[in-house]
Amino acid sequence: MRLINAFRAQTGSEAARSTGSPQPPTAGPLPMDEETYLELYLDQCAVQDDLVPPRSPLFSPVVPYVYPPNPSNPETTFNSHLESKETSGDFSSVDLSFLPDEFTQENKEQAVIRSKHEIEENCETQSQQSRLPLPSGQDVGPGLDSSSLSSSRSHLHPGDANSIQSSPEKANSNPSPLASITPMTPMTPVSECSGIVPQLQNIVSTVNLACKLDLKKIALHAKNAEYNPKRFAAVIMRIREPRTTALIFSSGKMVCTGAKSEEQSRLAARKYARIVQKLGFPARFLDFKIQNMVGSCDVRFSIRLEGLVLTHQQFSSYEPELFPGLIYRMVKPRIVLLIFVSGKVVLTGAKERSEIYEAFENIYPILKGFRKA
Amino acid sequence: MVVFGTTFFNFDSFIGKTESTEIIGNPVFSHCYRDILPLMSGSGRFSLGDARRPLHETAVLVEDVVHTQLINLLQQAAEISQLRGARVISAEDLLFLMRKDKKKLRRLLKYMFIRDYKSKIIKGIDEDDLLEDKLTGSSNANKRQKFAQDFLNSVDQTGELLAMFEDDEIDEVKQERMERAERQTRIMDSAQYAEFCESRQLSFSKKASKFRDWLDCSSMEIKPNVVAMEILAYLAYETVAQLVDLALLVRQDMVTKAGDPFSHAISATFIQYHNSAESTAACGVEAHSDAIQPCHIREAVRRYGRKIGPLSPFTSAYRRNGTAFLAC
Numbered sequence: 001m002r003l004i005n006a007f008r009a010q011t012g013s014e015a016a017r018s019t020g021s022p023q024p025p026t027a028g029p030l031p032m033d034e035e036t037y038l039e040l041y042l043d044q045c046a047v048q049d050d051l052v053p054p055r056s057p058l059f060s061p062v063v064p065y066v067y068p069p070n071p072s073n074p075e076t077t078f079n080s081h082l083e084s085k086e087t088s089g090d091f092s093s094v095d096l097s098f099l100p101d102e103f104t105q106e107n108k109e110q111a112v113i114r115s116k117h118e119i120e121e122n123c124e125t126q127s128q129q130s131r132l133p134l135p136s137g138q139d140v141g142p143g144l145d146s147s148s149l150s151s152s153r154s155h156l157h158p159g160d161a162n163s164i165q166s167s168p169e170k171a172n173s174n175p176s177p178l179a180s181i182t183p184m185t186p187m188t189p190v191s192e193c194s195g196i197v198p199q200l201q202n203i204v205s206t207v208n209l210a211c212k213l214d215l216k217k218i219a220l221h222a223k224n225a226e227y228n229p230k231r232f233a234a235v236i237m238r239i240r241e242p243r244t245t246a247l248i249f250s251s252g253k254m255v256c257t258g259a260k261s262e263e264q265s266r267l268a269a270r271k272y273a274r275i276v277q278k279l280g281f282p283a284r285f286l287d288f289k290i291q292n293m294v295g296s297c298d299v300r301f302s303i304r305l306e307g308l309v310l311t312h313q314q315f316s317s318y319e320p321e322l323f324p325g326l327i328y329r330m331v332k333p334r335i336v337l338l339i340f341v342s343g344k345v346v347l348t349g350a351k352e353r354s355e356i357y358e359a360f361e362n363i364y365p366i367l368k369g370f371r372k373a
Numbered sequence: 374m375v376v377f378g379t380t381f382f383n384f385d386s387f388i389g390k391t392e393s394t395e396i397i398g399n400p401v402f403s404h405c406y407r408d409i410l411p412l413m414s415g416s417g418r419f420s421l422g423d424a425r426r427p428l429h430e431t432a433v434l435v436e437d438v439v440h441t442q443l444i445n446l447l448q449q450a451a452e453i454s455q456l457r458g459a460r461v462i463s464a465e466d467l468l469f470l471m472r473k474d475k476k477k478l479r480r481l482l483k484y485m486f487i488r489d490y491k492s493k494i495i496k497g498i499d500e501d502d503l504l505e506d507k508l509t510g511s512s513n514a515n516k517r518q519k520f521a522q523d524f525l526n527s528v529d530q531t532g533e534l535l536a537m538f539e540d541d542e543i544d545e546v547k548q549e550r551m552e553r554a555e556r557q558t559r560i561m562d563s564a565q566y567a568e569f570c571e572s573r574q575l576s577f578s579k580k581a582s583k584f585r586d587w588l589d590c591s592s593m594e595i596k597p598n599v600v601a602m603e604i605l606a607y608l609a610y611e612t613v614a615q616l617v618d619l620a621l622l623v624r625q626d627m628v629t630k631a632g633d634p635f636s637h638a639i640s641a642t643f644i645q646y647h648n649s650a651e652s653t654a655a656c657g658v659e660a661h662s663d664a665i666q667p668c669h670i671r672e673a674v675r676r677y678g679r680k681i682g683p684l685s686p687f688t689s690a691y692r693r694n695g696t697a698f699l700a701c
Binding site: 304306310313320336338341348373 | 487488491498543551552554557558563567573576578610
């Protein structure tokens with residue numbers, strides 16, 4: 001039952017968690033379900049070495065049926081582990097009600113086919129939970145960062161973007177992927193999650209076009225370009241979609257600012273590169289790197305900054321006559337937060353989106369402690 | 374060292390030798406306080422620890438004191454820059470004046486660093502700022518810090534000043550101010566707190582032009598440059614803060630505590646000002662009102678100026694013409 005809850009939580013429906021328990025077991029075509037379930041489990045075993053003993057009786061009956069001869073290591077260890085725990089269970093006693101209906105029906109086939117290929121790549125890609133690369137172009141919430149299930153990812157990718165977006169409370173502080181499946185470790189209770197997602201406001205990125213540029217020519221032929229060599233040795237170009245500004249230097253390096261997401265920044269940089277290309281330069285697109293990300297959000301209560309600066313002296317500076325906000329230098333992750341009395345928080349200095357989310361989740365309980373009623 | 378109640382203050386202050394009395398009496402400055410008074414009075418001092426509705430008389434007095442001190446400071450800085458042969462008063466002159474008091478100098482340096490740091494961060498956030506900064510071509514990051522470091526390098530004989538950069542001691546005065554602010558804000562409700570925060574944001578640097586006029590720089594031959602003006606604004610703020618700190622201590626001293634062995638001597642240490650009836654009355658009556666009275670301020674300034682020590686009767690001649698600067 002706890003497994004149901006955990007799995008439901010991963011798909012983002014909180015309601016299911018509370019209603020998970022009283023569900024009766026569904027009897028589907030057993031071998032298929034077990035196979036997909038096994039693959040799900042195999043995904044997680046790649047990161048978690050300890051298999052929880054209570055689970056193994058559930059798995060071992062599956063072994064003789066489904067286990068694909070797969071050379072990757074985590075699976076062989078899993079396999080051996082299973083074989084050591086030999087129980088001949090009855091399949092009908094296996095409780096498969098944890099699998100939500102849409103999963104078992106829609107994605108069974110896809111999951112089975114795809115997961116066989118994906119198991120191997122997942123075993124490698126799952127080493128860094130919080131840094132999982134999300135499918136590009138999809139702006140999903142922080143909760144997905146910690147979910148490591150390839151099948152769940154494939155499952156969620158087509159249909160469940162909405163449910164993910166609607167559950168921003170998923171804390172990014174989920175320590176390990178299996179914590180959500182393992183019955184012992186409780187998930188971070190929803191009340192501790194802030195429920196607020198910082199919005200990205202600005203992304204600064206750099207890219208190398210790898211060719212010398214004639215700035216005068218660019219300024220003359222491109223529209224929306226400014227060039228004033230006496231003031232500054234770069235062309236300032238702007239495009240409307242995505243609304244960004246670029247500084248293009250004669251060495252071929254370019255700085256792109258103003259985008260609101262990583263993808264937009266990359267897209268904008270590509271557009272600028274294409275403009276330069278069309279002007280006749282052999283521009284390439286090398287070493288695109290995001291240098292800084294700025295996010296902001298509102299905790300919606302007033303904060304007593306005097307208290308905060310007193311208790312967190314080594315991290316904060318508050319000089320109200322200089323700047324109305326408190327400057328908080330968080331060490332892990334290395335982010336600078338500007339905290340204002342109104343409750344607005346600006347986070348800057350991040351190289352990755354997850355750092356901003358993590359920093360905010362770290363500061364939120366502290367801010368709650370200094371809430372001005 | 375002078376003992377104020379239960380706290381010790383270190384009064385190694387630079388001794389000035391200019392004529393302070395003429396400036397106080399000058400009626401020209403009376404018009405200034407319509408501009409500056411809102412800063413100095415009510416709000417400014419409220420944020421530093423005074424009551425919510427400070428007295429007007431106190432405000433006038435504080436303004437006088439700060440003004441006097443700043444003018445003196447400016448004149449001495451002008452003399453020093455003349456010695457150097459420079460055409461403008463730069464921050465170096467002011468730093469030189471402050472060399473005697475390490476704590477205050479360190480506070481000033483920290484302030485300059487924070488200013489640098491803040492502009493660096495703001496630049497990163499706002500892309501317009503970023504572009505502007507690149508356009509102007511100057512790398513302003515840490516400019517004040519480098520500058521201060523270079524200067525102290527050149528002046529430092531004993532290595533004490535440079536040691537301040539690595540020094541991470543807690544600034545007790547600042548700590549006390551933070552604690553006082555925290556205590557005050559804890560009991561406020563959100564409307565009061567909003568007002569408090571706004572008053573804390575007042576500073577002399579916001580209205581730079583008015584500040585310049587108030588200081589009447591145009592009559593001087595050597596004028597301060599931009600960084601020097603920033604520092605002066607900070608010093609003015611510090612002076613007000615210091616005055617409020619001291620006045621609060623004086624007020625605390627006036628309360629006769631039961632069991633205090635020196636209670637019989639307390640009245641003897643106060644010089645009763647018989648100039649205006651109100652101030653005498655105010656001093657006589659115990660501070661039931663929370664606001665700082667002018668007599669507190671006067672007493673604080675008086676004590677600050679006195680040197681107590683084994684040789685004090687013999688050094689009074691040396692000190693007679695001087696004004697002790699509260700800010701340095």
